[in-house]
Amino acid sequence: MNDLKITGIDVTLCETRVKGNFADSTRNVETIGFAVVDVSTDQGLHGIGVTYHEVGGEAIRDFIKYAIEPKMIGRSPFETEVLYEENFHYMRGVGRKGLAFCAYSAVDIALWDLKGKALGMPLFRLLGGTNPEVPIYASGGWTSYSTEELVAEAKMMVSKGYKKIKLKVGVEGGNNPDEDVRRVAAVREAIGPDIGFMLDANNVWRAATAIQFANKIREYNIEFFEEPVFADDIPGLAEFKRGTDIPLATGEHEYTRYGVRDLFLNHAVDILQCDATRVGGYTEMLRIMALSQAFNKAFAPHGMEHMHMHLVAAAPNGVYLEKLFMFDEVVKSVYLNAPEPVNGIMTIPEKPGLGLELNMDYIKECKGR
Known part of the structure; x- marks a missing residue:
């Protein structure tokens, strides 16, 4: 062959x-x-x-x-x-x-x-991994939801066995951070203190506003804050990191190892979220993973859990996958019997390659x- x-x-x-x-x-x-x-x-x-x-x-x-x-x-x-x-x-x-x-x-x-x-060989074994079980968190919580809908989805995620969830902030186009604080408080109260809780602002704020908001919600034990400012605003990301102790997640909008290198050199990331379906596939992602290890940063790729499960399983600094609930229908349509998370764990099939069938x-x- x-x-x-x-x-x-x-x-x-x-x-x-x-x-x-x-x-x-x-x-x-x-x-x-x-x-x-x-x-x-x-x-x-x-x-x-x-x-x-x-x-x-x-x-x-x-x-x-x-x-x-x-x-x-x-x-x-x-x-x-x-x-x-x-x-x-x-x-x-x-x-x-x-x-x-x-x-x-x-x-x-x-x-x-x-x-x-x-x-x-399954790719995770070809890449040097041994454990087919990979943690995965649930991701949703749209800003278009009411607080009641936001809380209901968070509870649903926890009821499905997810140990970590991520919800979005930046309601009203980012113009009402105080309402975001209330929504975060409501979700934390609903899910309890033991569930990992992450937030994603989808690039909406300038650094000063993001820092103010982050320091208002730090009491709710936020595991990471994703893209609080525009993804290309590397100085703004670095300013955010200096202004709060909540870990900063970013990288899903980077392309190639050169963009990732600049995030590291400018102290503008804690949890790296690059996406293999954008950065150049597995070939470039392996270089990026090596960079993240050299800078001692966590690796937690964005979405596309079936494309990323082998990479996280093989990465010593791979922490978890992301399951975007909005993709459920297309995932179930495109693949035959693709693996699904159980209690916050994705188990990779012991099949050659990606282990997926169209x-x-x-x-x-x-x-x-």
């Missing part, structure tokens, strides 16, 4: 309309979905990878078809380092961040899936839309 050759790449856009009123501090969520990549080989093996299809999925699909696929035909999926470097420089004028890098990320993940399948009936439906 080591002489596998890539013969083609298929991309399918799968999406669903959001059912309910989902809005965070800066954005209304209308549709969610995946751009699903299927890399075929001359020996019948297929590798799958995924990135987001919310805004710009059509551009991702076309970029893979016209820019990336021609560079892959005839190459071996084991060439992940060489292929990454070639494609990085090929698309560097348009692709160091954004949709082009999302596109390459999905393809790279599919190559790693192929490597695991060719070797007959629901081809659903994929065919997506193609026909």
Whole structure:
């Protein structure tokens, strides 16, 4: 199997309309979905990878078809380092961040899936991990919810066995921090003192406001505060860290190890949340994981738990996965029998590669839309 050759790449856009009123501090969520990549080989093996299809999925699909696929035909999926470097420089004028890098990320993940399948190994074991059980926290709590709805969802998460939950702050576009304080207090009272409690502001505040808010809610034992300021405002993130002792989580909007390096050098992160479906796939994420270990920071990737479970299981500093409840429907549609968390633990299947199988009936439906 080591002489596998890539013969083609298929991309399918799968999406669903959001059912309910989902809005965070800066954005209304209308549709969610995946751009699903299927890399075929001359020996019948297929590798799958995924990135987001919310805004710009059509551009991702076309970029893979016209820019990336021609560079892959005839190459071996084991060439992940060489292929990454070639494609990085090929698309560097348009692709160091954004949709082009999302596109390459999905393809790279599919190559790693192929490597695991060719070797007959789950990726977490191929990467050096031994424990298939990975902690995972529940994530939701939209700012568009009333306080009663927020509390009800938090209780639901705990009732499902999650030991840690994350909710959003920044109501009214971030213009009413005092109401956020009241909502945080209500949730903490409802879930009790023993449940891990994290917050996500989705980039809404300037550093001074974020620091004021953080210091008002520190009594509620917040495990981390995510993106209190705009993700690209590295000085603002650093200012936040200086102004409060609540750990700072960020990184989901970074692309490549260079952005991550700058977060570390500027003392602008405690818990790193990079997303393999954006930063360059497993190839770049492994470099980022090494950086996070060198700077002695926790690694807790953003969303996409089925793409990230192998990485967290293999990382000495991997702390947990994130389950975004809003993706439940599309996850259950795209995959056949994908693992689900039980009592806050995701158990990785002992199957080669990612250990995932596409629901081809659903994929065919997506193609026909």
